[in-house]
Amino acid sequence: MYRSDLQLSPDIAGDYDLSVYLIGMPSYFEADKGLSVCVSSWQRNADNALPPRTKASGGYLNSSLAIHDAKQAGFDSAILLNQAGNVGEGAVMNLFMVKDGELITPTTDADILEGITRRTVIELAKEQSIPVVERTINRTELYTADELFFCGTAVEISWCAKVDNVKISSKEGPISRKLHESFINLPTTHPGLFTKVPS
Numbered sequence: 768m769y770r771s772d773l774q775l776s777p778d779i780a781g782d783y784d785l786s787v788y789l790i791g792m793p794s795y796f797e798a799d800k801g802l803s804v805c806v807s808s809w810q811r812n813a814d815n816a817l818p819p820r821t822k823a824s825g826g827y828l829n830s831s832l833a834i835h836d837a838k839q840a841g842f843d844s845a846i847l848l849n850q851a852g853n854v855g856e857g858a859v860m861n862l863f864m865v866k867d868g869e870l871i872t873p874t875t876d877a878d879i880l881e882g883i884t885r886r887t888v889i890e891l892a893k894e895q896s897i898p899v900v901e902r903t904i905n906r907t908e909l910y911t912a913d914e915l916f917f918c919g920t921a922v923e924i925s926w927c928a929k930v931d932n933v934k935i936s937s938k939e940g941p942i943s944r945k946l947h948e949s950f951i952n953l954p955t956t957h958p959g960l961f962t963k964v965p966s
């Protein structure tokens with residue numbers, strides 16, 4: 768969705784309009800391989816600079832810088848800390864950590880994008896009586912997590928094997944697996960959520 772007059776001006780003015788494109792998406796990551804990510808030296812853009820809760824195209828520069836750096840250093844992707852120095856999210860994906868049976872994810876005031884997949888994961892966990900805690904996550908908690916996974920429209924649910932070369936797990940953990948399976952099975956278990964696109 769955009770708003771623009773034919774003008775060279777940074778003022779957001781003019782009529783609102785909507786442009787839609789459809790594009791086939793190959794898998795973002797290798798499904799069976801756990802991700803190896805780093806904590807980026809790039810910080811998540813702050814709410815009073817470029818609101819992260821909006822999916823604004825300009826905001827993607829933040830994720831791009833982190834992903835580019837991470838790939839250059841041999842990682843699959845990156846985690847961005849927010850301006851307070853706490854965990855925000857993965858680059859273009861929200862983050863969940865499992866610790867002592869609890870599913871923990873940063874709060875919506877942690878400079879994250881409030882992703883629709885994040886919301887779905889929380890709902891699926893609640894349906895399965897997995898305790899969900901939204902709270903601040905410190906960087907070093909990542910290293911001691913029992914399980915870690917990312918979620919988003921593009922990455923779906925992708926488990927994380929290593930953060931900063933610190934091993935988290937060698938296979939998808941049981942809670943991540945359970946949520947991943949229920950996510951994949953959503954069209955069967957919750958058919959009302961899906962609308963058939965006319966061919």
Ligand SMILES: Cc1ncc(COP(=O)(O)O)c(C=O)c1O
Pocket residue numbers: 830856857858859860861879880881882883884885918919920921
């Ligand atoms: C920065 C960022 N965080 C998280 C997400 C995941 O959001 P969603 O589940 O709505 O795709 C995205 C998706 O594009 C994103 O760009």
